Amino acid sequence: xxxxxxxxxxxxxxxxxxxxxxxxxxxxxxxxxxxxxxxxxxxxxxxxxxxxxxxxxxxxxxxxxxxxxxxxxxxxxxxxxxxxxxxxxxxxxxxxxxxxxxxxxxxxxxxxxxxxxxxxxxxxxxxxxxxxxxxxxxxxxxxxxxxxxxxxxxxxxxxxxxxxxxxxxxxxxxxxxxxxxxxxxxxxxxxxxx
Numbered sequence: 488x489x490x491x492x493x494x495x496x497x498x499x500x501x502x503x504x505x506x507x508x509x510x511x512x513x514x515x516x517x518x519x520x521x522x523x524x525x526x527x528x529x530x531x532x533x534x535x536x537x538x539x540x541x542x543x544x545x546x547x548x549x550x551x552x553x554x555x556x557x558x559x560x561x562x563x564x565x566x567x568x569x570x571x572x573x574x575x576x577x578x579x580x581x582x583x584x585x586x587x588x589x590x591x592x593x594x595x596x597x598x599x600x601x602x603x604x605x606x607x608x609x610x611x612x613x614x615x616x617x618x619x620x621x622x623x624x625x626x627x628x629x630x631x632x633x634x635x636x637x638x639x640x641x642x643x644x645x646x647x648x649x650x651x652x653x654x655x656x657x658x659x660x661x662x663x664x665x666x667x668x669x670x671x672x673x674x675x676x677x678x679x680x681x
Contacts, residue, residue, distance in 0.1 A: 523554040529563070540595065541567040549599075555608060560617075561601025568595040594621050603628075611636045614647075624651045632664065641669045 530547025543565040551558040597619040605612040615630025628647040635642045644658035644666045660666045 560599040560603045564598045566595040567593040609638045639671045
């Protein structure tokens with residue numbers, strides 16, 4: 488299930504782009520049925536117990552990749568909530584942490600911060616910060632301002648909120664900024680000459 492959440496965090500950033508299909512259709516292909524490993528690299532890793540849960544941090548040139556899907560950022564923070572996990576306290580901390588990394592039941596939030604960039608084929612999203620909230624089932628992109636591309640089409644807003652269970656997204660401008668969209672008309676298809 489950790490794979491599902493990372494892929495949701497990465498892939499569903501791109502939902503609002505004008506020409507994209509429904510996130511669920513593409514997400515299913517990348518979910519638990521995917522046989523591709525998720526590779527995470529960083530310069531530093533730490534894990535610690537905090538009141539009510541655990542905190543796992545990847546820092547420095549963080550790269551999360553599954554097949555052609557890539558998330559890069561300066562810092563990736565995962566918060567686990569013991570109440571959400573319903574975890575038992577038997578076994579070593581290392582075994583428990585490995586179990587939690589593979590399960591979404593205890594994940595409270597995932598925050599990617601600093602130079603966040605998500606790419607897959609001709610789709611890309613950039614932001615200063617991206618937060619997955621498991622309780623609200625949302626992904627919120629802020630800072631930068633966040634921008635989404637699919638090919639030549641671009642969307643930008645002060646805040647982009649993706650509602651995972653409702654298959655919808657919301658773009659918000661700020662006091663001094665507007666939402667911008669550049670949508671290119673499709674190029675006409677050339678008929679085959681006989």
